[in-house]
Amino acid sequence: MDFRLSEELELWRKTVREFTEKEVAPYDAEMDRANDLPWDIVRKMSESGFFGVPFPEEYGGAGMGSLAAVITIEELARGSASVALTLDAHWLATDPIFMFGTEEQKKKYLPDLVSGKKLAAFALTEPVAGSDAAGIMSTAVRDGDYWILNGTKAFITNGGAAETYVIAVKTDKTKGARGISTFIVEKGTPGFSIGKKEDKMGCRGSVTTELILDNCRVPAENMLGKEGEGxxxxxxxxxxxxxxxxxxxxxxxxxxxxxxxxxxxxxxxxxxxxxxxxxxxxxxxxxxxxxxxxxxxxxxxxxxxxxxxxxxxxxxxxxxxxxxxxxxxxxxxxxxxxxxxxxxxxxxxxxxxxxxxxxxxxxxxxxxxxxxxxxxxxxxx
Amino acid sequence: MHIVVCIKQVPATLDVRVDPVTHNLIREGTESVINSFDENALEEALRLREKFGGTVSVISMGPPQVREALRKALAMGADAAYLLCDRALGGADTLATAYTLAQGIRRLAPFDLILCGRHAVDADTGQVGPELAERLNLPQVTMVKKLECDGKTIVAWRECEEGTAVWELPLPAVVTVESKINTPRYPSPIGIVRSAKKPLTVWTAKDLDVDEDQIGLKGSPTRVLRLFSPQRTSHVEILPGEPEEAARALVAKLREQKVL
Amino acid sequence: MQEIWVVAETYQGRLAPVTLELVGKARTLASGAGGKVTAVLLGSRVTELASELIACGADTVLVADHPELALYRTLPYARVLTDLIEARHPDVVLFGATSQGRDLAPRLAARLRTGLTADCLDLSFDKDGLLVQTKPSYGDNVMVDIVIPRHRPQMATVRPHVFPAPEKDAGREGRVEVVPVHLEQADLVARVREVIAEVEEASKLEEADVVVAGGRGMGSKENFNLLYQLARALGGVVGATRPPVDEGWIDAAYQIGQSGKTIAPKLYIACGISGAVQHTVGMEKAKVVVAINKDPSAPIFNLATYGIVGDVREVIPALIAALGAHK
CATH class of the missing domain: 1.20.140.10 (Butyryl-CoA Dehydrogenase, subunit A, domain 3)
Incomplete structure (x- = not known):
């Protein structure tokens, strides 16, 4: 067993540490007061390739793997839990597109998410279903080449700030966990809107909102993974x-x-x-x-x-x-x-x-x- | 364009003290970084390469651990790195360092521009750049805060006591830069991954064709006589009380001292 | 006998303050060692400044007057000085640690293959007549004494404001020698297109008697307004440490310390400044230092003459009020 990190990982850790000390930590108190996402920092992280750490080169990433990703989050959190959370939530939505997406979905969504040009958010939790994830109430009903999504998602990190959402809903209400499917929903889709922004106790430099699905029409090809695999x-x-x-x-x-x-x-x-x-x-x-x-x-x-x-x-x-x-x-x-x-x-x-x-x-x-x-x-x- | 950037590895913290008994330097922490002004020099080189194409070489003189600094420079985007590393080079002052670097840079010819930081934050001399220019018989401009280049000549803005002087020089030339000139990029993850395949060449004194009388301690005219801590004895008088009370006491003291 | 040279600097027809400080110091050193002080004056139409150098302590002034020397450029200046030094073999050559001195001295040192010490804070002769040059290192955390045992001349650049300006003695006698200037074409490859004079408020910082400076502890750009009010009440100028500059609260031209300006005011008021050496290297020549900081363990208190432990947002208004009350 060898506990040493590779030269590559050591250099990356040092880089994130330096970035955090100069670009992130000095602004943490201010973002806590402002209760808002520090877009400047997100932009700098994107320019410096932070968002692509774990993803392969063919989608614009660095292919450095999960350990590098974890080190990125750890070092960022040393300067600002909020900023680390923003990246964590982004990966929480980007990673399933990479893992379960069709080639078309990957080509369409990953380049902008891996570069950090756009933020992503993952939506499972609902006002009355948190830890009991199988108990979600939101639904999707097939309508020709579309699915019609309805329901409310709660406590969604990067809500409003994200352009791309991975949303879990019930496509079969008669089943529990096996009735759930996930969809990629783009901001601006008719029937999809951002609800209340939470005034959180902490991590106030990350945004958390409700998402509202009101007869939101999503193309069938936006289903992520198979039906019932959500x-x-x-x-x-x-x-x-x-x-x-x-x-x-x-x-x-x-x-x-x-x-x-x-x-x-x-x-x-x-x-x-x-x-x-x-x-x-x-x-x-x-x-x-x-x-x-x-x-x-x-x-x-x-x-x-x-x-x-x-x-x-x-x-x-x-x-x-x-x-x-x-x-x-x-x-x-x-x-x-x-x-x-x-x-x-x-x-x-x-x-x-x-x-x-x-x-x-x-x-x-x-x-x-x-x-x-x-x-x-x-x-x- | 072929641009050569000279970098120095320096301690991450300048928080050092002198041992009152041994008079040796006590360093807090062992982390090292690239001298910040040298990162500005590298950034400027990378920007010029983006504009004109070509290659950026980084060169440094120092012990084996300087490889770490050179790896970072490669990860930032430099194409090749050279480390001048030999026990015989140890103990060099700025004159011997400049001579050694010049011998290394000659091996990289042809080159169009040599960029250095305005000074190293540890020794704080700012001498190697001009000394290097002299050894290479090139024109120089130092402490540059803005640089323009058309591929053949450079225009350099440098701060002087009267304001800002705008110099125009033919290439090749040696330029040392201020921190104001740019904001250095961070190595990107992909840059780090790719840098592993970039060449990092180590040259010893023998590889460099150096005159042994001009390198290391032997080639250094200056000698350190002693190190000591600056005398800073605290004799502050804290003015107590509520802000109003303390402020009134302060104004009275300043009047007594006749500085008001 | 010690022959000490000072390379003079001029701006807009006037001698730089550091040049006079150096001539004064050289005079003291020479008098102690039975030596001679020579000032070298380069420029165009500068001969008349020689008398001031003599009044400050120079025994001889070598004047190199040439149109190509009107504005400072490295190579022509280096050529003239190389010729003079090689012909006359001074023991010591001193420069101001200015943008000119720090550019020229190392070029010359490399050409003459001699030693040079940068940014000295003190100079003295040891018992063997070697020049002991005291320079700061590691951002002024460490002092180093350096000597140049076997190479000549011994060269140094010296930080402005470290030696007092000498008393001028208009009756002092000295010799003015105009020396020939031979420049080669290769010396003239660089051209100075223009010098943009930037006489802004920031440049007053270095000359100001009272400086009110703010650090990260000021908290915001709005709170920086308190500093301007206090500076106005004191007839002073506002400066800053690096963090406020990085935060965009104030322009970089007002930065004091390493990579900023070095000042030596009569009164320096540090507000919300912790006292990192990167800053204090720029202000430690201040005569009276007042520190206002809510953290009683802030290192700035070690440098301060007077300290108030408290919130700048409360103490500064109280101070402005107290100043008003005394008028």
Whole structure:
């Protein structure tokens, strides 16, 4: 076993880190206040090829694989969870087009998505169906060469900002998960509109909206995957998305630990720096252990994916653990900062608000524990 | 067009101290980066290549770990990289460095333009560019903040004490650039992937046909006598209280000091 | 006997302040070592400036007066100086660390195959008569003493404002020698098309007695208005560190520090500036430094004479009010 990253991956990590420190991190507080997507940063990321990291060269990507993608998300999240989330959500929709799309669909959609010229969004969740994904209510009814889509999608990251949407709906209401199909829907399609923009607790530099489907006519050739295959499309997409959320947790926790560590080394109390106090040292130790473990889980899940192996359980582990490490690290970081940590003058309260999302989106910790538990018990049977 | 860009690898942080006992340099962290002004030079070269076609070569002198900086330059878009690496080159000051680089660059002839950063942020001399120009017997223009080129001559805007001087020079020439001249690109993922196949050539002193008296410590007229920390003793007087109270106290102090 | 040369710089018919500072310093060094100070004055119609160099401490002024030397260009200047140095063998040649000096000195050092130290902050002779040149390194985090043991001349560029301007003695005697200028065609390949004078507010920064500077801690472009109000109340000029420039709160011409301007005002007020060395290299010659920062551990307080720990948005208005009250 060799834990060293290749020269290529090391150089890419350094590049994303430099990009994040110069182009992203300085604007994170401002995007939190503005509650809006930083288009300038998205444009710069597109110019620098960020969106194409995991996709093959023939569609304009770099073909660097999942591990490179995860490193991209991790390093971006160190400067801004919002920006990392925007890219994660984009990949969540782009990857299924790459995995399940017909050659025509890939040729039509991938170049603009892989270059980042256009953003993409993935829509599964509904106002009354989140973790219970099979319980979605939106429908599609065949009408000649078209499908007519109806329903409402909720908490859709990149909603409104995206040009291309991958939307899961029921094409057969009599079936549960097997009645779901996915469609590629372009912004501007008649009957498709953007609903309420959420005023989120954190990750406020990414946009989250409702999507409204009101007799939205979508050409039949826009069905992604086969009829009834939508749940599988969603689960495959979410496996990769969850590894990316795990990486966001690693990045977010690293930022919080670094802030807390710097502060602990500088701030004087009881005749010395805070860092001399064992209570502080223990907190930092827990942060460092958690981050290292979360990173290894995340990298291994990405490695399994690149090796073509099943990784659903490992993806869920990376996501749950990474999210929880981020939460506990941010919470402890605020504690180290004391009163200052509770103010908006310091970034750690923002990190905590950002981190909370990771325990909810793309599979709540509870539902993923069910996945991990069931899969593990199956192996133990 | 063949453009040669000289780059130097420097510590990522300038946060260094001098050990009060040994007088050695204590560096915080071991990360190294390309000198920022050299990235501007490379960016300018890549833009000229986009306009005129041709090749961009990067050259550096230093220890084996400079390969990392050259790899980044290749990933940014340079076509070929050359590392002048030999124990015999160690301890060089700017004069010996410029001589060695000049010998390396001669091997890359023919070339149209040599670009350097205005100075390296660690040693902060800005001398290698002009010294290199002299050794190659080429005209120079330094600290350039805007450059135009028609393939045969260059027009260079350089800041001077009176404002901005606009120089016109025939090519080939040596140009050192300011950070204002452009914003360097980041290596793209595809650039990183492709750079793995680009040539990175290492030349030793023997490959360079150098006069041994002009390289390394032996070829360096300057000697470092000692390193020391600048004297910075803090004697700040903090004015306490609410902003209004502190502000009034400050105005009184400044009047006492007769700076108001 | 030490023969110390200073290469003079002129702008628009006047001697550069750094030239006078250097002549003054050379005079001090020469007097201690039983040496002689020679100023070399290059330009077109500059002879009459020689008397000022003598008044500042030069024993001899070598004047190279030629139409092709009217505007600074590397190669003609290097040619004239090479000829003079090779003929007369000075021990030390000093330049201002200006855009001219930093361009010319290394070209000359390479041609003469001698050593050069950049951007010196101090100069002295050791007991063997070697010039000890003190220069900053690593963004002024480290000081280095450098000597040039066996090569001559020993050359250095010296940062402006580090030595005081000398008292002028109009009665001082000295010799003015006009030297012949031989230029070759190859020296004239570069042409100066024009010099665009940019006399903007920003250029006043370097001359200002009072500078009010803002850093990232100002928080926004709007808050920068507070700095202009304070500068107006003090009759000063506004400057900035790099982050506000990067943020677009203020033009790059107002940047102080590494890759910006070096200033030496009587009063410097640092508002929301943490005090990174990249900035402080540009302001540490200020006589009185006031730091206003909400972070009591900000390094700027180590450089400050007076400090106020607090939010700039509260302290600056209070300061403006306090200044008004005293008038």
């Amino acid at each position: 749940f599988k499309v969603a689960m495959v997409a979410l496996d990769f998305g969850r590894v990316c959320v795990g990486a966001m947790g690693v990045g977010c926790a690293t930022a919080a630990m670094e802030a807390a560590g710097r502060y602990a080394n500088q701030r004087q109390a009881f005749g010395g720096p805070l860092a001399k106090l064992q209570a502080v040292q223990f907190k930092i130790a827990d942060m460092a252990m958690g981050i290292e473990a979360a990173r290894l889980l995340t990298y291994r899940a990405a490695w399994l994916r690149d090796a073509g192996q099943r990784y659903t359980t490992e993806a869920a582990m990376a996501k749950v653990f990474g999210a929880e490490v981020a939460m506990s690290t941010c919470k402890d970081a605020i504690q180290i900062f004391g009163g200052y940590g509770y103010t908006r003058d310091y970034p750690v309260e923002r990190y905590l608000r950002d981190a909370k999302l990771l325990e909810i989106g793309e599979g709540a910790s509870e539902v993923l524990r069910m996945v991990i538990g069931m899969n593990t018990l199956k192996e133990l049977a």
